[in-house]
Amino acid sequence: MEKQIYKNRKIVLLTKHKKEEAIRPVIEKATGCSLIVESRFDTDKFGTFSRDITRTKSQLETARLKIKEGMLLSGLDIGIASEGSFGSHPFIPAPWNIELVLLFDQRENFELYGIHESGETNFAQLATASFDEAVSFAKKIGFPEHFFIIRPDDSESEQIIKGINNYDWLKEAFVWCGLNSHSGKVFMETDLRAHANPTRMHNIKKATEDLISKLHSFCPNCMAPGFIVSERVKGLPCDLCGLPSDLVLKNISKCRKCSHVLEQLYPNGQFAAAQYCHFCNP
Numbered sequence: 001m002e003k004q005i006y007k008n009r010k011i012v013l014l015t016k017h018k019k020e021e022a023i024r025p026v027i028e029k030a031t032g033c034s035l036i037v038e039s040r041f042d043t044d045k046f047g048t049f050s051r052d053i054t055r056t057k058s059q060l061e062t063a064r065l066k067i068k069e070g071m072l073l074s075g076l077d078i079g080i081a082s083e084g085s086f087g088s089h090p091f092i093p094a095p096w097n098i099e100l101v102l103l104f105d106q107r108e109n110f111e112l113y114g115i116h117e118s119g120e121t122n123f124a125q126l127a128t129a130s131f132d133e134a135v136s137f138a139k140k141i142g143f144p145e146h147f148f149i150i151r152p153d154d155s156e157s158e159q160i161i162k163g164i165n166n167y168d169w170l171k172e173a174f175v176w177c178g179l180n181s182h183s184g185k186v187f188m189e190t191d192l193r194a195h196a197n198p199t200r201m202h203n204i205k206k207a208t209e210d211l212i213s214k215l216h217s218f219c220p221n222c223m224a225p226g227f228i229v230s231e232r233v234k235g236l237p238c239d240l241c242g243l244p245s246d247l248v249l250k251n252i253s254k255c256r257k258c259s260h261v262l263e264q265l266y267p268n269g270q271f272a273a274a275q276y277c278h279f280c281n282p
């Protein structure tokens, strides 16, 4: 039986891209809350994936702003927000999606977020003059369930057509962009807004599940939710020479409410393999 920690409480979600489809089933079941959708604010003001509006704040800061707006408009004292980012994997040349789902409970002055990082994304772009090429690209990214954004020339053109979700419209928009293009090429990219991209919607759900698993970690002393590891102390001894390595020696969790501290020694085993040792394997 899951703890219904937000039973009888309404949580506001500010979105105009149907993010409630990913968030509502998870959070309502896990916490007993009712999710209230607030769409009277244009969240695109905080930045768009299609670069027509640049996001000036970090992913976390932007999620905080969305919660603030949502609470202001709804008058509720607890809010949730989702903010995604797309780019390249930090080490390998592959597309990468990071989804963050943030919860803020003003009554308790308590903030907690869930994260999901994934290479499961169809984040992709193509510049082409050939409609045949456009169609094979469309098949590759999962069109029309996943929508397109297209424009003339290149990624910076200000003439943007968003939310293209059928082949007739794609053809029409492609021809229009071709006629309005200096280079003859049309720039196409996956529409990454949640309602336009089921793959992203799935990743938002995963981030919500991560939030719930953190929320459902309770302080053993006072039972406050969100009792998670706040510090990882390095220095696990090398199994060859015994000197400290960069691997984790212990995890420390501290309760934000009662300050109870829990130390977990050797969360990943008692020794580090010599390959992680600065002395044995410099």
Ligand SMILES: [Zn+2]
Residues within 6 Å of the ligand: 219, 220, 221, 222, 223, 224, 255, 256, 257, 258, 259, 260
């Ligand atoms: Zn506590």
Ligand SMILES: [Zn+2]
Residues within 6 Å of the ligand: 238, 239, 240, 241, 242, 243, 274, 277, 278, 279, 280, 281
């Ligand atoms: Zn060593």
